[in-house]
Amino acid sequence: MTQRHLDRLLTPRSVAVYGASDKPARVGTTVWRNLASGGFKGPIAPVNPRLQTLDGMRCHAGTAALPFVPDLAVLCTPPDSIAGLVAELGERGTRAAIVVTAGLTPAQKQAALDAARPHVLRLLGPNCIGLLNPRLGLNASFTQAGARPGELALVSQSGALMTALLDWANTEGIGFSHLISLGEHMDVDFGDLLDHLATDRHTRAILLYIESITSPRKFMSAARAAARAKPVIVVKAGRAPAGIKAAASHTGALAGEDIVFDAAIRRAGMLRVDTLKELFIAAETLARFRDNRSAELMVMTNGGGAGVMVADAASALGVRLAQPGEALMRRLDAVLPANWSHGNPIDIIGDAPVQRYLDTLNALFDAPEAGAILFVHAPTAIVASRDIAEACAPRIATRRGRVMSCWLGGDTIAPARRLFEAAGIADYEAPEEAVRAFALMQTYRRNQAALRQTPAASAAGEPDLARARRLIDAALAAGREWLDEIDAKALIAAYGIPAVATRRVAATPDAAAAAAFEIAAPVVLKIVSPDILHKSEAGGVRLDLRGEEAVRAAARGMLERLRHERPEARIDGFSVQAMAERPHAQELIVGAHVDPVFGPVLLFGQGGTAVEVLGDRAVALPPLNRALARELIERTRVARLLAGYRDRPPAQLDALCDVLIAVARMLADLPELAELDINPLWADEGGVLALDARVRLSAARPAGVASFAVRPYPAELERTLAWQGRSVVMRPIRPEDEALHREFLEAADPEDLRMRFFEAPHRLSHDELARMTQIDYEREMAFVVVDPQAPGGPRTLGVARLVRDPDNVEAEFAVMVRSELKGQGLGRVLMQALLDYAAARGTQQIVGHVLRENRAMLALAKSLGFDSRADRDQPSEILLVCRRVGRVG
Template sequence: MTQRHLDRLLAPESVAVFGASDKPGRVGTTVWRNLVAGGFKGALAPVNPRLPELDGARCFGDVAGLPFVPELAVLCTPPDTIAPLIGQLGALGTRAAIIVTAGLTMQQKQAALDAARPHTLRLLGPNCIGLLSPHLGLNASFTQASALPGELALVSQSGALLTALLDWANAEQIGFSHLISLGEHMDVDFGDLLDHLATDRRTRAILLYIESINSPRKFMSAARAAARAKPVIVVKAGRAPAGMQAAASHTGAMAGEDFVFDAAIRRAGMLRVDTLQDLFIAAQTLARFRDNHSRELMVMTNGGGAGVMVADAASSLGVPLARPSPALMQRLNAVLPASWSHGNPIDIIGDAPAQRYVDTLKALFDAPEAGAVLFVHAPTAIVPSEAIARACAPLMAEHSGRVLSCWMGGHSVAPARRAFEAAGIAGYDTPEDAVRAFALMQTYRRNQATLRQTPSASTRSEPDRVKARSIIDAAIAAGREWLDEVQAKALLATYGIPVVPTFRVDASPQAAAEAARCIDGPVALKVVSSAILHKSDAGGVRLDLQGADAVRAAAQDMLAHLQLTRPEALVEGFSVQAMVRRPHAHELIVGAHVDAIFGPVLLFGQGGIATEVLGDRAVALPPLNRTLARELVERTRVARLLAGYRGRPPAHLDALCDTLTAVAQMLADLPEMAELDINPLLADERGVVALDARVRLSSMAPSGMARFAVRPYPAELTRTLYWRGSTLVMRPIRPEDEALHREFLEACTPEDLRMRFFQAPHALTHDDLARMTQIDYEREMALVIVDEQAPGSPNTLGVARLVRDPDNVDAEFAVLVRSDLKGQGLGRLLMQALLDYAASRGTQRLVGYVLRENRAMLNLLKPMGFDIQPDGAQPPEILVASRAVAA
């Protein structure tokens, strides 16, 4: 319903438990006693009409009898009581409730939502274990144990998994800021909690256990915002393909739901792990090693066997080991025995005294190639592990962001582990765990790089949408579900995808022969039948046919073969096309499919008739730009072949990426497109060409921009302005505007920048500009006015920004006009555009913060109806400007 009041849920000052009981084995009994035992300092009230008191506390009979308004209510009562209780609590002033009760029908759930909505009362559950906020001593759950306070937030759809994780975490002394069981998440869901936890000062990293996603765009928008602020690590149940169904296209068969979920996690900048153990390994690594950007690992150990274990793990996980430079080798030769390993892993020999460890570490920390160091130690009887740890810990603490550690063993190395932990060093039980942690970091960094791309859904050239629309409309009107090959290729051509010219003729061998006479050189003959989708498998393709007679004979043979093997399939005709001779070309597949959860999906991989057998594919969510398209390609094995090998030139990757972005644009523009296969798509140094294509349509319009899990670039907001004799363009900002935006900000005076950002200007970094240009269009907007006809290159003249809160109630705005153009009406144009945009999105109010001395901004806002007042929550030099948005 709303983001509001989650603070009442996670950090309440008072709690009432409805259905609190003294009967053993009752959920209400456990919840009440957990609350009491947890040490919660706020007011507590048990509610049970049959008990005068409970565990020494006065018991209340109903909502009306409560002596205070509980900020949080925990409901453990029968299903038919839930909706009435929520209505009464909402009227009283309660704004959050946990529905522990299971077994609510759909009608009872809807009644509960209807009762909560007028009061914006938040509902966690039903059928959930509850939640814990250990820093408050709040255990509003029926877990078997309390939790230690810490900085990890865990949100789980599975109550059983949450209790198991809690038990394991307590044994490992791992603490939490919050543990939250979502249950059936009929109101509070992952998106709500990600938005809240992203700004929660007690939470350093967010852990999610996900079984299903109900609101994909809300989830993706919240996840992308949270992942920019802190690590978000996900365990997703259901990797096995048991739930996958057969699909008509290669793409539908290969783009299984788990591949799509992986694509969503990658696009959101989160990290997915496979096991609960990896969940906590990743959490520790990202907490202590997050800022390390090394791609290679330098290993230091006191045992050759341990070094071999690390090298094997690194090889299997694709982690490269750094090569020591001659300078580092010289340093190590000076401090190590002659018998040291003289390579990476660096084996300093099992008899090493503490000083040898320190000397080796100093050499490594001085070496630029040793950006990430894995310290592996096996206990010996010569030097106590604790003595080595005490000697190394001060040096380690100075370089904690560069070190991973593994103290192999148990009781004997426990003090050493504690010493390194106190120094802020990430530690692991086994060498394999340490290497896996480093590999997870590589994945996390790649996903973060993907997150920072918020691409346009457009291609380099404008497609012929009118012609594409006519092809779709004609097929839908004729009741066709599948476009034939000629229609499919014509549709691709409207979006600039190169295709092989193809003739469509009726089901006559003579007509096929006549078409072949119009083509120089050998031809390919293919059957046209809406009942035959995979033509090669059915014997409906003949290649390298020379001359009309060969084509006629092949057509006759094909018809006879299909009559025997597929008598039910109506042959509607033949397609005849020139054979393409491109000896260096690779056969690829590009496809599109509509996932039941995340909507339109793109697939890329190795193509040809064995594409499903090879299984070399990668999946991505649209929209795409070239950067994201290239990242999609690089996640396949065929990418290494496309780079060129043994004299074979590299393929034209830009042409391939443009094809991928064009398909993404088709998914946005053509909602009726349900499936697409381009297979094979030939790619070589000259570019790409589609040899065959298949498109399935649906009048239900399953695709389209509205179904994208990531909102595409809103090109529809672009408009032309006529200002002081110049023709300007106002449009949403694009990631590609980074250089243009830098020039704009550098053209503003330091004083104007201080008025806008409330601080003295500083040198702009790539990250600064990325935050300004790579925005999430679902919850943000930045409109720029650009003079595209300026001499030399386009110029940005002004920008207006708006960031909506997750409830879409308030939106914070800011406006900046180039310093030499102030007072000429651009600011008013931008401000009015923001008001219009906010109204179109249903936002209720615009709010901005203005320095008292910024007279130009105040003079702009007052005539436009903004109320400008001091705000006690802000410093006295800052005023708050607000205005309701007209519907």
């Protein structure tokens, strides 16, 4: 519905419980007692026409009888009462309600939404447990226990799992900023809550338990924004392959629901874990070890067996153990017994006194190769674990972002573990758990890096869209769902993907032999049939045929076999193509498929006839750039072969990336594209070559930009302008613009930068520039004016930025031009582009914050119809407001 009034839901000042009861085993009884006993400081009221009082408080008959307007209402009444109560509450001024009630029919849910919409009243549920805000003492739920205050927010689609997690967290001493049960999320959903929690100063990490996503583009936009601000960790039910359905293409068969969800999580920069316990392990690690950037682990232990366990776990999880350098080895030799392990893991021997621990830690802290240290201790009778912890904890606390700890044992080491935890040191019950936590950190950093990586520009040219449209329109007009091989190759060739030239269909064996004679080289013969998609499996492919007779005989043999094995198949004839020979080529598959939730997806992996048996594949959500395409390739095993080995040189990865980018663009340009396989696609040191392609079309138009979970670059907004006697380009900013944008900002006058950013200029980091150039086109827009003919190469002349709230009610603008170009009208051109864009997107209001001394911007805004007023929160600023968006003058 909207982002509005989520604060009334999550941080209410007053609460009323409808259906509050005194009867045992009633949901309304539990909800009321949890609320009344939770320590909430604001007004609360039970509502039940049957009762005069409840637990010593006056009970009210209905909404009109309430002595206050509740910020939040909790509804535990029968399904047929919900819509009426929502209407009453909306009229009274309530702006949030939790629908605990289960069993609402689709019509009843729609009636509740219709009643809520005029008042922008937010609905959580139905069929949910409710929510808790421990900081406020708010327990508006029927959980079995309250929660400790903390900085983790948990949003769960399953109420039962939320109660189980709460019980476990209370045992472990873990606290929460919020616990929210979504239920059937007819209104408030994951996207809404991610947007809210991303800016909540009491939440440092967000935990999600997800069963399904209903608004993928909204979810992805909110998830990408939240993941840039704080860790977002996800458990998703349904890793098993039961959801994978049979499909005609290899891509359709391989791109199952769960692997697509994985791709979405990775694209958003979030972290996915497998179990509920890992959810909290990851949260704790990111809280206490997040800033550690080491890719390798150094292990310090007083037991050889514990060290072996760590090494085994590291090998299984792909975690590298650091190699001690010569300087570190000399220093350890000086402080450790002669029989120490002389390697990593560093075994300081079981009789180690306290000073040996401190000496070893000091040596490791001074060694650059020991960036991440795992401290593993097994209790002994020689030195008390508590004494070791008391000595080491203060030292580690000064470097706690470098140390993970594992105290092996139970009651004996409990005091030592508590001392480390109190010092803020990440601690784990078992060595394998610690290594798993480190591996999760590696995955999280990779996902975050992919979120911020600056891509190189693709070398792919503009596609021949007219040719592609003719092929598709002709096929659909003829009632054909599948393009034949020749048209499929022509389609991918229109997007710049090299393909083996194939002769038109030869109707008979004699015609196929004649085509082979014209080619005058070894040929490949394939059957052409709309009913046979996997030709190799049906015996419909013959390779390396030499001479007319060999081709004629092979064609007759194919027909004979198919008459017996596939008598129902329609045979249109044969295709004949020259036999390609590239001895170093690796067989790959590139494909596209439309997922029922996240829309178009791309697949890459090892190709050939055994593609489904090999199962070496990865998927990604479009759109792609070279950085994302390369990351997709690197997630497969075949990537190691593409890097070259023995006498095989490395394949041209840039050419392969451009194929993936081209297929992603096809999905955007061609809504009728339902499935695509390029298999095999050869890749070697000479580039790429498609040997075969299959394309399925659908008049239902399942692809296209509108179905993308991540909105692609809006190329339609690019335009050429005549400005000040030169031709310049105004277009949306792209991730590839990072270098141009850095030069633009670094060339600016320091006073201009202060006017724009309200602070003294500083050297911008990659992350800051990535945030400016890698925008979410669903919620943001930044127009740049670029002079492509500037001396020394293209140069950014100005930029105007618009960031909309998730509801598209309000958007904030900012504009800046090169210092030497001020006063020449470029700022007006950029501002007008923003106003036109906002009008086209239906944005209701544009606002801007401007320093009082920025007279030029204030004058420009006034001429464009903005009202100005003093900013009450920032006396040094003026607030500009434009409620009339679109072209002015």
